[in-house]
Structure formats: C-alpha cells, structure tokens
Amino acid sequence: MKTNRLKMACAILAMSIAILFAQSASAQPASKGKIAVVISTLNNPWFVVLGDTAKARAIELGYDATIFDSQNDTAKEAASFENIIASGYKAILFNPTDANGSVANVQRAKAAGIPVFCIDREINSTNAATSQMLSDSYSGCVKLGQYFVKTVGKEGEYAELLGIVGDNNTWNRSKGFHSVVDRYSGLKMVAQQSGNFDRSKGLEVMESILQAHPNIKAVFCGNDAMAMGAYQALVSASKDKQVKVFGFDGADDVVKMIAEGKIAATGMQFPKVMARKSAEFADEYLKGKRDFPQKVPVPVELVTQENVAKYGDYGKK
Amino acid sequence: MRIVRWLIAIAIIAAVCWLFPLFHVVRLKAERAAAAFNATDFAETFWTNKLLPSIDKAVNAGTLVADIQSDPATAKKKYSRGVGLSDSYFYFVTGTGRVMAVSEDAISLAITDKATNAEVALQAGLIFGDAIRDGTGMLDASAYPNSQDFNDISAALNHIVETRVLPELRERARIGTTISFTGCAEVDDESSDLKPLKIVPIQTKSP
Numbered sequence: 001m002k003t004n005r006l007k008m009a010c011a012i013l014a015m016s017i018a019i020l021f022a023q024s025a026s027a028q029p030a031s032k033g034k035i036a037v038v039i040s041t042l043n044n045p046w047f048v049v050l051g052d053t054a055k056a057r058a059i060e061l062g063y064d065a066t067i068f069d070s071q072n073d074t075a076k077e078a079a080s081f082e083n084i085i086a087s088g089y090k091a092i093l094f095n096p097t098d099a100n101g102s103v104a105n106v107q108r109a110k111a112a113g114i115p116v117f118c119i120d121r122e123i124n125s126t127n128a129a130t131s132q133m134l135s136d137s138y139s140g141c142v143k144l145g146q147y148f149v150k151t152v153g154k155e156g157e158y159a160e161l162l163g164i165v166g167d168n169n170t171w172n173r174s175k176g177f178h179s180v181v182d183r184y185s186g187l188k189m190v191a192q193q194s195g196n197f198d199r200s201k202g203l204e205v206m207e208s209i210l211q212a213h214p215n216i217k218a219v220f221c222g223n224d225a226m227a228m229g230a231y232q233a234l235v236s237a238s239k240d241k242q243v244k245v246f247g248f249d250g251a252d253d254v255v256k257m258i259a260e261g262k263i264a265a266t267g268m269q270f271p272k273v274m275a276r277k278s279a280e281f282a283d284e285y286l287k288g289k290r291d292f293p294q295k296v297p298v299p300v301e302l303v304t305q306e307n308v309a310k311y312g313d314y315g316k317k
Numbered sequence: 318m319r320i321v322r323w324l325i326a327i328a329i330i331a332a333v334c335w336l337f338p339l340f341h342v343v344r345l346k347a348e349r350a351a352a353a354f355n356a357t358d359f360a361e362t363f364w365t366n367k368l369l370p371s372i373d374k375a376v377n378a379g380t381l382v383a384d385i386q387s388d389p390a391t392a393k394k395k396y397s398r399g400v401g402l403s404d405s406y407f408y409f410v411t412g413t414g415r416v417m418a419v420s421e422d423a424i425s426l427a428i429t430d431k432a433t434n435a436e437v438a439l440q441a442g443l444i445f446g447d448a449i450r451d452g453t454g455m456l457d458a459s460a461y462p463n464s465q466d467f468n469d470i471s472a473a474l475n476h477i478v479e480t481r482v483l484p485e486l487r488e489r490a491r492i493g494t495t496i497s498f499t500g501c502a503e504v505d506d507e508s509s510d511l512k513p514l515k516i517v518p519i520q521t522k523s524p
Contacts, residue, residue: 099463124463134458136403138468142445171465179472183443273402294459297401 032062033090035282038080040097040121042069044197044225046249047095049314050120050271054093057279063090072164072196074101081105085112091282092116093275099124099168115285117278120271122168122295131281131292133274137169138176140267140300141248145180147265147302148220148246155186156217159209161195161202161230163222170197173222173248181220190216195226202229210237218244224251224266231262250303252314259308267300271314274298354461356469363470364477367455368519372499374453378412378514382428382436385511397504398454407452410516411499412437413524416492424490425513426498438513439498439521441483441490444475448517452501478517486521497522 035058039051051067058065068084070077077097084092085108092109094116096102106116106128118132152158160177163170181187191209195202202221209216210233219234221227227247234240240262247254250268257263281292303311310317376396384392397406414426417435422442425435450456450471461467489496500518504510 122464126459126462133402134464136401138464138471139447146445168463168465172468175465175468175472180443180445277402293401295401295461295464297403297458299401299403299405 031064032286033064034088035063035065035091035093035279036068036080036084036089037065037093038068038070038077038084039095040070040077041072041197042067043071044199044223045253046224046251046269046271046314050095050275053272053275054119054279057276058093058282061279061283063283070097072097074098074105077102078105081108085109085114089114090286093119093278093282094129095119096121096123098164098166101166103128115282117281117285119274119278120169120269124168126294129294130285131278131294131296133278133281133296133298135169135269135274136297136300137172137248137267137269138179140269140302141173141176142180143300143302144220144246144248144265144267145177147304148177148181148218149184149187151264152187152218152244154184157188157190157213157215158218158220159191159206159213159216160189160193161205161219161221161226162192163194163197163226165194167197170194170222177220195221195229197223197225199225199229202226203233204229206230206233207237210234210239214239216243218246218264220246222248224249224254227254227263227266228257231257248300250301250311250314252312255303255308255311258303258305261305265302265304268303268311268315269300270298270316273315354463354466354469356466356473357476360470360473360477363456364474364519368449368453371453371455372411372520375409375411375499378410378414378428378437378498381408381410381412382514385514389507389511393504398452400451400458405503405505407448408502408504408514408516409453410502410514411497413495413497416490416494416496419490419492423515424486424496426496435513437498438515439486439496439500440515440517441486444478444483444517446475446503446517447471448501448503449474449478449519452503452517475517478519482518482521486518489521489523495524497524 037051037054039047042048055065055067068080074097103123103125109116110128115130118129120135122132122134190213193205195205219230221230224247227245231245234243244264246264247266250266254263254266397408399406414428414437417427418425423438424441426437428436458467498518499520500516502514502516
C-alpha cells in the first residue's frame with residue numbers, strides 16, 4: 001500500500017515537472033545567448049532609438065539583449081565591458097564614447113573572444129572591432145554646408161557648436177561643413193564652441209555666443225540635441241527669426257521643427273538601419289561568418305523644408 | 318665615516334641611474350606629428366601613380382549615356398559601384414563630346430551626334446563631395462583607422478581637380494569645340510544627376 005502511494009506521488013511529481021518544462025518551452029524558445037548593447041549616452045533620444053532598435057533586433061534574432069549606458073564616460077564604459085566579459089555575453093553592439101579611449105575596451109573584449117560591432121561612432125583602430133557601421137558624417141555635412149550657403153547666402157557672420165571634442169564624428173561633421181563654407185570668404189565664423197552634443201549645454205553656449213555676437217545670421221550645430229538647445233536660446237533672445245539653425249542627426253523632434261519652419265535643415269543618419277544591421281552582423285558572426293568589411297559607411301541624407309515630408313521616425317517614411 | 322659611506326652609496330646609485338635611466342621622457346607631440354597622415358602627399362601620389370594610369374578602366378561615355386537613356390537601372394547594374402549601405406553610386410567614365418554651353422559651374426557636352434540637349438556636364442566650379450575618392454573603387458575606408466584621414470583625401474583630391482584640371486578645361490571650353498575627358502560621377506539623386514550626367518573631371522584633352 002505504502003509502495004503504491006509512493007509510486008503514485010512520484011508519477012504525479014514527474015508529470016508536474018514535465019508539464020512545467022513543456023509550458024516554459026512552448027512559451028519562449030531557447031535563447032541563443034546574450035548580446036550586450038553599449039551606448040555612449042541615453043541622455044539623448046537619438047541614442048535611445050539606436051540602443052532600443054539594436055536590442056529589439058537582437059531579441060528578434062533569438063538572443064537575450066541588455067543595454068548598458070556609458071553616460072559619455074570612458075570609465076563607466078570600461079566598467080560595463082568588464083561586466084560584459086565576466087558575464088558570458090556572446091557579442092557586443094557598441095556605440096563608443098571616445099574614438100581613442102574606447103579602443104582598449106574593444107581590444108579586451110576581442111582578447112576574451114567576444115566580437116564587437118561598432119555602431120555610428122568609430123574607434124581609431126582597424127584591427128580591434130569585427131566591423132564598424134558608421135554614418136558618413138563628413139559627406140552629410142558637405143551637403144549640409146552646400147545648403148547652408150544656398151540659404152544663408154555667401155556673406156555674414158555665423159557660429160558653430162561642436163560636439164564632444166574626442167569624438168571623430170565631431171570633427172568629420174565640422175570638417176565636412178567647413179570644406180564647403182570656408183570657400184566663401186564673405187562667410188565669417190565668429191564663434192566655435194563645444195556643446196558636448198548635449199541640449200542643455202547647447203542652450204548655455206548659444207546664450208553666451210548671442211551676447212558676444214548679436215548679429216549672427218546662422219548657427220551650425222554638430223547634432224540635433226544642440227540644435228534644439230540653440231533654438232531655445234534664440235527664442236528666449238527673440239532672435240529665432242534672424243538666426244537660421246542647422247542640426248545633424250535626423251532626430252524626430254527636429255524633423256518636426258523643420259516642417260514647422262523653426263529649424264532650417266538637418267542630416268538624416270538612419271540610426272534604425274545602422275542598429276538593425278549591426279545586430280544582424282553579430283548574428284551572422286555567431287553563425288560562423290568571419291569576412292566582414294571593417295568599415296561600412298551609411299549614407300546621410302539632407303532634410304530641408306523642401307523635402308521634409310519624406311522623413312520621420314528616424315528614417316525615410 | 319658613516320656619512321662618507323652614504324655619500325658613496327648615493328654616488329653609485331646616481332651613476333647607475335644616469336647610465337640606465339628608469340624612464341625616458343618622450344615628446345608626445347613630436348611623435349604624433351611624425352605619425353600624422355598627410356592627405357596632400359597621399360593624394361598627390363595616388364593621383365600620379367594610380368588614378369591617371371587607371372583611365373583605361375573607365376566606361377565609355379557614349380555607351381553609358383545610351384544605356385542611361387534607355388534604362389538607368391540596367392546602366393547602374395552594369396557600370397556603377399556603390400559604397401557601404403548607400404543608395405548613391407558612382408561611375409568612372411571616359412569619352413569625347415562637343416561643347417554645347419559654358420557656365421561658371423559646368424561645361425555642357427553632347428556625346429552623341431544627334432544630341433540637342435547636353436548629355437554630360439563637366440563640373441567646372443568649386444568641387445565638393447567624394448566622386449574622385451570613391452568613384453574608381455581604388456580607395457577603401459576600411460584601410461584608414463581614423464576616417465578623418467580618409468575624408469581629408471577627398472578634399473585633397475578635389476583641390477587637385479580645382480587647381481590642375483579645371484584651369485585647362487576652361488581654356489579649352491569653347492562652344493562647338495570637341496573635348497576628350499575622363500572623370501567620376503556621383504549619383505545621389507537620379508532625377509537631377511543623370512540627365513545630364515554630372516562628371517568631376519580628372520583629365521581633359523583636345524582630341
């Protein structure tokens with residue numbers, strides 16, 4: 001009798017365990033492993049879109065994905081990499097904080113056998129990351145510079161808000177813009193200051209520029225967050241009709257402001273395209289592919305009041 | 318006596334450190350300057366040793382223009398090259414044309430005998446963009462750790478076009494005369510860049 005009861009209890013227990021496992025298996029397919037998405041800062045909606053899209057695509061491809069925020073700090077970025085390496089992640093989708101300062105982190109991951117795929121921003125090395133998916137900032141700003149001359153004219157004073165000084169994108173954008181605008185001797189840059197790619201800093205820097213140079217006709221900003229900050233400063237100083245604002249990124253808010261006639265133009269960088277493709281590269285790598293191009297340029301398109309209807313939601317409609 | 322011993326010991330340590338210094342002071346700026354990429358020198362060498370000798374690899378302008386007129390998609394497939402994920406593409410093209418119009422920014426040419434509109438526009442004003450750098454496929458962004466260097470190449474090549482190629486082109490360009498040319502075209506927008514095909518010249522001659 002006792003033996004029968006024991007047998008029955010064991011059978012019930014075994015069935016319960018089998019049902020539990022069957023349910024969890026049918027509810028969620030087994031993960032292929034973990035992918036880390038390391039983003040330079042989540043204090044900017046453009047990078048939030050970049051990170052969220054990379055994470056979502058990695059999940060679609062069957063991985064668990066986690067976002068790490070470097071808060072524009074290479075020390076925090078290094079700590080995230082150590083955590084990622086120690087926690088058994090299979091690949092890293094990486095938006096670096098500093099073109100030089102981030103190289104060591106990528107090399108550490110590579111030494112640990114973890115492939116790194118850079119998104120949007122590059123590192124100054126061609127043998128650390130598996131591949132780098134990079135916005136063609138220079139060419140985008142050449143187009144923006146040409147449009148700047150067309151709309152502002154060939155004479156007048158203007159200011160420039162630079163991004164993070166250690167980031168190559170800052171200089172690629174600035175150099176692309178100046179490769180055009182500097183050819184017109186009548187256009188004079190009266191101020192060039194870093195707004196750190198940050199909206200609040202952009203506002204603050206623009207306020208001080210306006211005090212020193214009240215007659216500027218335009219401001220070129222190295223990203224859209226600073227462009228929004230600059231526009232806010234112009235509104236406060238009642239100079240938003242006098243000064244044309246040019247941004248770069250293709251942030252949704254700025255695209256809307258272009259449609260409303262508040263901002264003159266921006267460069268659309270397609271963060272969703274870059275993020276998705278990087279996750280797909282990581283998947284291909286984990287399936288065995290090894291021959292990736294080191295640098296994959298992603299085009300930047302000029303968004304103006306004439307063609308703004310074609311753009312939105314961080315890409316082309 | 319003790320003091321003398323100490324002095325001897327310090328002298329020996331000082332001598333060892335002098336002969337075998339524990340660290341060297343290196344001027345970082347000088348090292349960086351030595352390693353700095355010189356885009357102007359690079360562009361000059363590339364222009365002479367690679368670009369000009371590769372002219373025979375360019376597609377014939379007559380063939381390309383005819384194919385673009387009949388089916389731009391097929392022409393793109395057959396003769397163009399793209400870069401990365403870009404929808405823009407490039408043609409490396411050579412040919413001969415009759416000058417139809419001359420302006421500050423462009424020399425307009427007819428390639429086919431019966432053409433009444435310009436089929437090619439040789440760019441003759443300020444040169445911007447990456448047509449020369451990316452148009453032939455001989456330079457690859459992956460070879461440059463810092464993309465600023467790669468972008469500087471574009472500006473340096475455009476400078477060579479402006480200072481060396483365009484002055485000769487402007488001298489030759491008289492309405493009705495014939496000009497032979499080789500150059501690169503960047504097509505960003507097919508509605509405006511194909512008819513006429515906008516070409517940045519790297520060489521022009523009077524046939």
